[in-house]
Amino acid sequence: xxxxxxxxxxxxxxxxxxxxxxxxxxxxxxxxxxxxxxxxxxxxxxxxxxxxxxxxxxxxxxxxxxxxxxxxxxxxxxxxxxxxxxxxxxxxxxxxxxxxxxxxxxxxxxxxxxxxxxxxxxxxxxxxxxxxxxxxxxxxxxxxxxxxxxxxxxxxxxxxxxxxxxxxxxxxxxxxxxxxxxxxxxxxxxxxxxxxxxxxxxxxxxxxxxxxxxxxxxxxxxxxxxxxxxxxxxxxxxxxxxxxxxxxxxxxxxxxxxxxxxxxxxxxxxxxxxxxxxxxxxxxxxxxxxxxxxxxxxxxxxxxxxxxxxxxxxxxxxxxxxxxxxxxxxxxxxxxxxxxxxxxxxxxxxxxxxxxxxxxxxxxxxxxxxxxxxxxxxxxxxxxxxxxxxxxxxxxxxxxxxxxxxxxxxxxxxxxxxxxxxxxxxxxxxxxxxxxxxxxxxxxxxxxxxxxxxxxxxxxxxxxxxxxxxxxxxxxxxxxxxxxxxxxxxxxxxxxxxxxxxxxxxxxxxxxxxxxxxxxxxxxxxxxxxxxxxxxxxxxxxxxxxxxxxxxxxxxxxxxxxxxxxxxxxxxxxxxxxxxxxxxxxxxxxxxxxxxxxxxxxxxxxxxxxxx
Numbered sequence: 001x002x003x004x005x006x007x008x009x010x011x012x013x014x015x016x017x018x019x020x021x022x023x024x025x026x027x028x029x030x031x032x033x034x035x036x037x038x039x040x041x042x043x044x045x046x047x048x049x050x051x052x053x054x055x056x057x058x059x060x061x062x063x064x065x066x067x068x069x070x071x072x073x074x075x076x077x078x079x080x081x082x083x084x085x086x087x088x089x090x091x092x093x094x095x096x097x098x099x100x101x102x103x104x105x106x107x108x109x110x111x112x113x114x115x116x117x118x119x120x121x122x123x124x125x126x127x128x129x130x131x132x133x134x135x136x137x138x139x140x141x142x143x144x145x146x147x148x149x150x151x152x153x154x155x156x157x158x159x160x161x162x163x164x165x166x167x168x169x170x171x172x173x174x175x176x177x178x179x180x181x182x183x184x185x186x187x188x189x190x191x192x193x194x195x196x197x198x199x200x201x202x203x204x205x206x207x208x209x210x211x212x213x214x215x216x217x218x219x220x221x222x223x224x225x226x227x228x229x230x231x232x233x234x235x236x237x238x239x240x241x242x243x244x245x246x247x248x249x250x251x252x253x254x255x256x257x258x259x260x261x262x263x264x265x266x267x268x269x270x271x272x273x274x275x276x277x278x279x280x281x282x283x284x285x286x287x288x289x290x291x292x293x294x295x296x297x298x299x300x301x302x303x304x305x306x307x308x309x310x311x312x313x314x315x316x317x318x319x320x321x322x323x324x325x326x327x328x329x330x331x332x333x334x335x336x337x338x339x340x341x342x343x344x345x346x347x348x349x350x351x352x353x354x355x356x357x358x359x360x361x362x363x364x365x366x367x368x369x370x371x372x373x374x375x376x377x378x379x380x381x382x383x384x385x386x387x388x389x390x391x392x393x394x395x396x397x398x399x400x401x402x403x404x405x406x407x408x409x410x411x412x413x414x415x416x417x418x419x420x421x422x423x424x425x426x427x428x429x430x431x432x433x434x435x436x437x438x439x440x441x442x443x444x445x446x447x448x449x450x451x452x453x454x455x456x457x458x459x460x461x462x463x464x465x466x467x468x469x470x471x472x473x474x475x476x477x478x479x480x481x482x483x484x485x486x487x488x489x490x491x492x493x494x495x496x497x498x499x500x501x502x503x504x505x506x507x508x509x510x511x512x513x514x515x516x517x518x519x520x521x522x523x524x525x526x527x528x529x530x531x532x533x534x535x536x537x538x539x540x541x542x543x544x545x546x547x548x549x550x551x552x553x554x555x556x557x558x559x560x561x562x563x564x565x566x567x568x569x570x571x572x573x574x575x576x577x578x579x580x581x582x583x584x585x586x587x588x589x590x591x592x593x594x595x596x597x598x599x600x601x602x603x604x605x606x607x608x609x610x611x612x
Contacts, residue, residue, distance in 0.1 A: 001115045002073045002087040002234075003040040006061050011071035012088065015231065018171045019078025024235055025201045025353060026165055028082060028108045035161055035239035036106050036114075037099040037220075039087065043068045044094045044223055044521055045454070054456040054467050057093060068095030075119065081167055081235025082108070083115050090231040096223035097237075103217060105161065105241065163348070164204040164220075167236035170195050177225040178232075179494060180204075184218025190433075192225065192494055194405075195232065201353045206239075225494045257378050261393045262356035264298055265343060266291075266329070268309040268316055270362045271382045273323075277315050287323055290385050291360075295328050297389060301396050302405040306346050307332035308339045308359070330409050339366055340373035350409065358393070360385065430526055430595035433491040437530050439600040442477065442486040442501070451486050451501040454517050461500075461518035461528065463560050464579070465552050481507035482514075485600075487531060489522050496521055500528075504535065511539040513549040516560065528563045530596035536567075540586040547586055548572075550579040567592065 043066055045051070052058050052066065061067040070090040079086025089097070106114070166180075172195075180191045193202050222237070224230050269276045274286040298305060306329050309316055313334040320326050331349045333342035339359070347354045355376035361367050362382040371379055380388060388394060442448045452473050455466070468476060477484050487500030499519040505512040513535065518528050536547050549569065551561055561582075569582040 001038045001083075001111070001118050002075070003038060004073050004075050004087075004119060006041065006063065006067070007072040007074040009071075009074070012074040015071075015088075015090070016171060017078070018169070018233070019076075020169060020199075022199060024081045024167060025199075025355075026081070026167065026236055026240075030243055031082075031108050031240045032243040033105040033107055033161070033241040034082065034111050036102050036104040036111070037238065038118075039073070039097045039099045039222075039234075039237060041067070041069050041073060042096050042098040042221075044096050044227075045519055051456075056453060056456070059092070068092050073097075076233055079169060079233050079235050082238055083112060086169065086233040086235045087237070088231070088233045091224050091229055093227045093229060095229075096221050098219055098221045100219050101217055101239075105239075161206055161239040161241045163206055163242075164239050165236045166193065166200075166202045166204075166222075167234070168195065168200050169233045169235070170197055170200065171231055171233070172197055176228050176230055177494060179223055179225050181221045182218060183221070188218070190491075195230075203348055203353075205348050226497060257376050257393070258353065258356045259393065260356070260396050261303060261358045261378065262352050263330075263346075263350065263358070264303060264305045265308045265339075265346070265357060265359045266295075266305060267359070267361035267363065267366065267382075268307060268311060268319070268334075271360060273319065277311050277319060282319055282322055285319055288382075288385070291382075292323060292325065294385055294388065295325055298394075299328055299406055301394070301398055303394065303396065304330055304350070304406055304409055306330050306350075307334060308342045308346075308361075309334045310336055310339075327410070328406065330406070338369060338373075340370050343370065343374065343377070360388075427526070427595050433525075433595075435489065435491045435525060435527065435530075435596040437527055437534075437596050437598045438488045438490075439485045439531070439534070439598065440488070441484060441601065442498075447486055447498060448473070448477070450498040454498070454501055454519060455515065461520060461523060461560055463516040463549065463551050464514060465554060466515060476503060476515075481505065487518070487527070489527055500531070502531065502535075504539075506539075506542070506544070509544060510546040510548055511535075511542075511544045513547070516549070523559065526594045526596050528560070529566060529592065529594050530598050532563060532567055533592050533594065534598045534600070536584060536586060536589045537591055540589055544586055546583055547589075548581055548583045550581055552579050 041061075043051075045055075046066075052060075052064070055066075057066075059067045061072075069092060071088075074088040075083075075085035076088035077085050079088075089095075164180075175194055175196045178193045178195055180193070182189045191204055193200070266272055271288075272291050273288055275284060277285070295305060307316075307320070309332075311334050313332075316334045317326070317332070320329070320332075331346045333339075333346060335342070339361075343357060343359070344354065347357065354374050357374075358378040358380060359367065359370050360380045360382065361370075364381075367379040367381070370377060378393065442451050452468065452470060455462070455468055455473070476482065483502075483504040483506055485502045485504075486498050487502065489496040489499045496519070499522045501515065501517050502513065503515040505514050513532075516528075516531075532549075539547050549564055551564070553561065561580075564582045564584075567584065569584045572581045572583050
């Protein structure tokens with residue numbers, strides 16, 4: 001379900017009207033159960049209620065909270081999926097969708113009934129004094145809804161669901177990426193999706209969401225990468241348990257291939273090379289130059305590739321490595337299972353729909369077996385290798401992003417492998433993310449404004465809680481003897497942008513961290529530990545005897561104090577106004593070498609010229 005309580009029809013009506021007669025790729029008849037969810041409007045940098053008065057981006061919603069969507073979540077009747085509408089959203093900067101997982105699953109019919117009740121109760125009232133009454137009623141509805149979901153609906157049987165499904169329509173003219181995070185006290189998984197103009201369909205297998213021992217716990221968050229402000233209409237955004245009926249076998253009208261091919265699956269024997277691995281040595285096999293060339297040309301167009309071959313994996317892969325093609329194939333399935341089964345598993349792991357696949361295979365039997373299971377999947381014989389690129393389904397725009405598509409998938413695969421290897425070792429998982437923190441002096445207006453926004457807004461990871469005005473902040477940046485740094489973060493899945501700011505008083509033998517603020521987007525990812533660790537090493541190299549931090553405790557920033565405890569800082573009896581002072585002798589400070597890599601401007605990373 002969706003929080004349509006605060007949808008504003010007058011603003012939504014100004015959007016370009018779009019609708020679709022294209023049926024959803026997932027039929028409700030093919031779904032046995034769904035997790036009970038209620039997607040709501042939230043902010044990536046939420047620090048309520050203080051941010052309502054301090055944040056320049058605050059936009060008042062009817063209930064006084066911050067509106068991070070242009071018109072709320074509007075039920076667009078021109079689309080349908082699980083419900084008889086599409087959830088129409090235009091993200092503003094820092095906007096995100098978020099749902100709590102209530103630990104419950106319900107049938108499709110139950111979920112649809114709850115939705116109808118929810119929409120009926122959420123409709124704005126009309127008449128005298130209706131605005132105030134409606135606002136109060138909808139606020140009360142939200143509280144009652146959460147209690148009802150928690151207490152009334154029976155808990156699910158194990159396993160609770162098969163996959164997370166996201167289907168959406170993008171009215172935009174360009175592509176962008178949406179990030180999904182599942183967290184339960186800590187980040188458990190992170191996924192990235194490229195949203196193309198028009199229809200998009202993705203699935204994430206249950207095991208890839210890394211749920212804790214308590215199934216369906218925590219929250220799921222969805223937001224555009226790099227704070228881009230885009231419109232999207234969601235028709236499915238659900239954790240589902242499939243029924244006995246195959247989605248591929250029902251509703252023939254839905255079984256046409258997609259307009260463009262996203263993934264090519266290769267057979268090997270007598271397709272990629274002449275000869276059969278089981279009957280010939282590697283030296284006797286003859287690579288087909290046109291096939292090898294096509295692999296590279298498809299890669300340049302951003303069309304990803306895999307292998308489905310009936311062979312012994314080690315023997316066949318040795319030949320692929322000899323052709324230097326091993327990095328081109330994602331999730332290769334080289335075994336004796338039916339190729340249709342292998343393709344289904346590969347599609348799930350790649351999070352792309354089976355109708356975007358194409359199979360190149362010399363065997364009429366194998367092509368028929370695959371098409372029997374998946375009529376919407378294109379098949380080609382090995383005789384068509386030389387002409388495939390001239391077909392319209394392979395005529396795709398070539399961009400810088402498309403050229404890097406395979407590499408982005410490879411990093412995602414390696415993330416999954418390392419996460420599985422890490423098991424419950426959260427720090428090992430963070431290392432696999434290759435989190436990188438970059439430190440620099442904010443100089444251009446956009447950088448300065450972003451740092452000021454964080455200072456004015458953040459509560460949970462704000463050490464001093466000093467709310468500088470624009471003029472005061474400019475003076476701080478130019479203050480002699482102060483090191484002022486912006487913190488920018490990225491990992492292998494994408495960029496977070498500027499996520500923090502710090503100011504350090506270096507005017508005496510003891511260095512004092514005065515301001516340290518960090519976005520909650522990178523909370524519990526050891527970024528704060530990495531920064532303090534780096535700062536201690538810098539001050540140690542400069543000959544400082546001690547690093548102090550002046551923390552002004554509040555009821556919400558206890559996480560900051562825990563960072564210094566983790567790094568063996570000691571509380572002192574000293575105090576400066578309301579600040580609690582923690583300190584660490586730099587004579588014996590040793591780096592913790594955490595999972596986050598730190599890079600800094602040359603002037604900031606070692607003794608020498610001043611950063612400011």
